[in-house]
Amino acid sequence: MTEAMDAEFDTVAEWTAQVALDLGPDYYVPAGCRGSGSPAALDWLIEQLELTSRDVLLDCGAGVGGPAAYAAQAVSLNPVLVEPEAGACRAARTLFGFPVVQAVGSALPLADASVDAAWALGVLCTTPRQVELLTEMRRTVRPPGRIALLAFVAREPLQTRQPEGNHFPTRERLVELIADAGLRMREWRSTADLPSIPTEWSDRVDAVTDALAERHAASEAWELAESQSKRIADLLEEGAVTGEMVVLRHA
Numbered sequence: 001m002t003e004a005m006d007a008e009f010d011t012v013a014e015w016t017a018q019v020a021l022d023l024g025p026d027y028y029v030p031a032g033c034r035g036s037g038s039p040a041a042l043d044w045l046i047e048q049l050e051l052t053s054r055d056v057l058l059d060c061g062a063g064v065g066g067p068a069a070y071a072a073q074a075v076s077l078n079p080v081l082v083e084p085e086a087g088a089c090r091a092a093r094t095l096f097g098f099p100v101v102q103a104v105g106s107a108l109p110l111a112d113a114s115v116d117a118a119w120a121l122g123v124l125c126t127t128p129r130q131v132e133l134l135t136e137m138r139r140t141v142r143p144p145g146r147i148a149l150l151a152f153v154a155r156e157p158l159q160t161r162q163p164e165g166n167h168f169p170t171r172e173r174l175v176e177l178i179a180d181a182g183l184r185m186r187e188w189r190s191t192a193d194l195p196s197i198p199t200e201w202s203d204r205v206d207a208v209t210d211a212l213a214e215r216h217a218a219s220e221a222w223e224l225a226e227s228q229s230k231r232i233a234d235l236l237e238e239g240a241v242t243g244e245m246v247v248l249r250h251a
Contacts, residue, residue, distance in 0.1 A: 003164075003224060008229070010087035012225045013063065013087045013088035016034065016091060016208065017091035017092075017095050019211045023207060023211065026204065028095045030201050031064065032063070033067055033070065033205075036067055036121045037067045037150065042074075043074070045150070045245060046074055048247040049117045051071060051075050053076040053077055054077075055078070056114075057071055058115040058119075060118055060136075061084070061126070062081035062088070064088055064091045065092030068092075069095070079098050080098070080110075080115060081099065083101075083103075084104045089102045104127070105123060106127060106133045110140045113140070113142040114142075117147070121149075125166050131177055135181045145183065147183065148247050148248065151174060151246060152236075152241050152243055153170065153242055154241050155170070155240055155241070161235070166232070178248060182250065184248065185246065185247075186247045187246070188245070213226075
């Protein structure tokens with residue numbers, strides 16, 4: 001990963017866990033979902049994947065573990081987290097106590113057909129090995145292959161405007177990647193079509209962000225992570241990049 005992404009997913013991830021611990025349990029899941037999922041998005045994905053308490057869900061590129069914890073609370077399932085950054089792994093264990101394996105999504109250390117469903121939220125654009133990531137998810141999920149993505153997609157190739165360490169596919173390229181990985185489309189929905197984030201949730205996320213800034217604003221890691229987040233937020237605001245949720249099955 002780049003220096004900016006290391007800062008965000010390693011150093012700032014651990015700081016996030018500490019802030020959430022200090023604020024209290026009601027802040028754990030919103031803190032763990034910063035940048036990786038809203039309640040409406042997660043509810044839609046849980047419904048479309050038909051997740052139940054009998055399922056083992058792989059969260060590929062799990063970050064601090066908020067989305068997996070949200071799913072566990074919603075349907076009492078068992079999540080397994082895979083995350084490449086050590087700081088995020090430690091943060092997820094601290095906040096939620098889930099099994100976390102430090103590994104990259106393009107080389108999952110899991111047996112074939114060993115989980116019931118999988119998702120990767122905001123992960124695809126962080127790796128150049130996008131076909132490999134999707135292929136590995138296909139390999140590890142039992143048929144019929146319940147897989148979901150929250151993918152950030154470029155309206156057109158960004159070229160020099162691509163934020164450091166990101167590889168936003170176009171919509172057309174995402175469709176190609178899915179087919180190349182032996183998957184087929186089942187559902188597609190833009191995050192722009194979702195209901196607004198509940199005020200209580202956004203207030204808790206803001207409280208975590210404010211506490212992080214208060215404690216770490218002078219640090220290089222915080223400056224790098226915030227600069228990266230702002231570049232992506234600017235692209236989303238102007239419509240150059242959109243958030244797309246895709247539900248897949250084995251082809």
